[in-house]
Amino acid sequence: MSLGEGASPLAGIKVADFSRVLAGPFASMMLADFGADVIKIEHPAGDDTRAWVPPVDDNGMGSYFSSVNRNKRSVVCDLRTALGLAEARNIALAADVVIENFRPGVMERYGLDHAALRAERPHLVYCSITGFGTDAGAHLPGYDLLVQAVGGLMSVTGSPDSEPSKVGVALVDVITGQNAVVGILAALRVRDSTGAGQRVEVNLLSSLLAGMVNQTSSTLATGTAPRRMGNAHPSIAPYETFRTEDGPIAVAVGTDRQFANLVRVLGRPELADDERFSCNADRLANRVQLKELLEASLQHRSAAEWSATLLLEGVPAGKVNSIAEALELATMLGLDPVVNVTDGSRTSRQIANPIRLSHTPVRYLRPPPLLGEHAGATFAAPTPPLEATTIPALHTTRRNSHA
Secondary structure, eight states: OOOOTTOOTTTTOEEEEOOOSSHHHHHHHHHHHTTOEEEEEEOTTOOGGGGOOSSBOTTSOBHHHHTTOTTEEEEEOOTTSHHHHHHHHHHHHTOSEEEEOOOTTHHHHTTOSHHHHHHHOTTOEEEEEESSOSSTTTTSOOOHHHHHHHTSTGGGSSOTTSOOOOOSSOHHHHHHHHHHHHHHHHHHHHHHHHSOOOEEEEEHHHHHHHHTHHHHHHHHHHSOOOOOOTTOOSSOSSEEEEEOSSSEEEEEOOSHHHHHHHHHHTTOGGGGTOTTTSSHHHHHHTHHHHHHHHHHHHTTSOHHHHHHHHHHTTOOEEEOOOHHHHHHHHHHTTOOOEEEEEOSSOEEEEEOOSOOOSSSOOOOOOOSOOTTTTTTOOOSSOOOOOOOOSSOOOOOOOOOOOO
């Protein structure tokens, strides 16, 4: 099927979203932004995050829920009743993609698991999001904070003399949601060629370990676990925050040339030839002395002044902004970070999708739905499956909890 100019890349793709909280809803929102028709199937009390207030948005909706649920329709299905279960099953069997993150055994108990649905819809792409996989870790609760702790992220977050710290957002959930999108799109691409659906599995722990890239790689290479270094970098110096007259500035020097420019601007050009700092390995070995010398020069001007001056001289630097200041910066740079999503009756201010496609851009058609706002909604008739001969039946495994 060819797409015309301005068409949505996932137009015609139908997603039954049984997930809640963050990782799954983030994934389904990304698919919806690119044109997929997403029905969010909620229990009578709604997605847990509907109750996570304050803060609330301009419509009185919890901003947590609002942040990951635009462009979707909401249907309430009480799976404990025959009517609710039948409605949910009908939606799932009309979908191209099912996303779920229920506790182990829940989807099997209701006949909504991968094996049961695929038996009737062989080209279904079924995405399961878990905390710790579907084998020995299936019983473990999949909370972002817990995974940041046991997955090692907290061990490298914070200053050397502080207690381990979590990242300021549920980053593991976000990374896992992004991985779910990649897996779903890959599975849909295979289905386009073969007609066969398959199961996509992502979990928080594996997503975190892969997402820590150089830190996990360093552990494999050396056998030594990295330590907390505050804002410093384990492999580059100077690459951290420094005190200025009015607050911290981030300086990210990655080359000897950038270092020479930095110390020249600071009025200490001789430091570029100092044997303690002449190359990155030397700067790493003497990072404490280097930081003291740099901060002594940085104390005489503000972070904003230094940022502007250093950037003009080719030195990566920036004031440590608040989120509000970061939004202002993105706006000033023409990145359009905020969009108004409206359906004519309600408008919701949202953070824009970060992906830009030149011919098939994202669309913002619906604000986050009210609970059960689209009662009775369903998909068009199921697409007839192609002949599926190249993808073998996948084994059925237990699923993990996640929130």
